[in-house]
Amino acid sequence: MTTKILVVDDDQEIRELLDEYLSKSGYQVATVADGEELKSHLEEFGYPQLVLLDVMLPGDDGFALCQFIRRESNVPIIMLTAVSDETDQIIGLEIGADDYIAKPFNPRQLIARIKAVLRRVQLNEEKVSDALPKQITFGDWRLDTLAHKIIHLETNEEHDLSGSDFALLMLFLTRPNEVLDRDTISFATRGREALPFERGIDVQLSRLRHRLGDSGKYPQYIKTMRGNGYILAVPVSVEH
Structure with missing residues (x-):
């Protein structure tokens, strides 16, 4: 079954880049620009296998959306943070994000982080089922x-x-x-x-x-x- 990834970022160029790169890597990708689009997408399609969530968003920021998601789901969340802002990374982890990656990022590094988080989730699910x-x-x-x-x-x-x-x-x-x-x-x-x-x-x-x-x-x-x-x-x- 194809892994579904939801990208939440207000930068259209980044959304298109991630859509192209992740799709070429074998993932099924959906992109939204803000919290309202995120909530509409989740209501219509349900939760994906992983969420890439930018911190700096119009309206509800990434921290608020991370808390919203955590109230409903344990889906893995990787936060996209400013390269020099360790505070963003710490806050994201404190409210339930699974990992973070700083912008600008190397696409290969992002794929490695995604695979690592999904591998951890799969191992946990196997333990539960065994x-x-x-x-x-x-x-x-x-x-x-x-x-x-x-x-x-x-x-x-x-x-x-x-x-x-x-x-x-x-x-x-x-x-x-x-x-x-x-x-x-x-x-x-x-x-x-x-x-x-x-x-x-x-x-x-x-x-x-x-x-x-x-x-x-x-x-x-x-x-x-x-x-x-x-x-x-x-x-x-x-x-x-």
């Missing part, structure tokens, strides 16, 4: 692997997880008490090695810790092992 347990309890939380949400055992507080957040948590839950380095985490959540000085992993870990109420000075769930990586330090039990 032998993934229905529920995993860790500390004071329970993960519903089918609904991609965590539920607090005492308060019943719930948090939905984006695709990359789910992949990150599953990585820790399947390898508890094991120190995981940044490349291991990046492969699990983005399908690629971590880039030098990349802040995305720190942002994603911070977001997951916040979901778990574990973002204080001394986290009890996901602990930092200075110079080595991170470790899940609470008991884990599995329910099939």
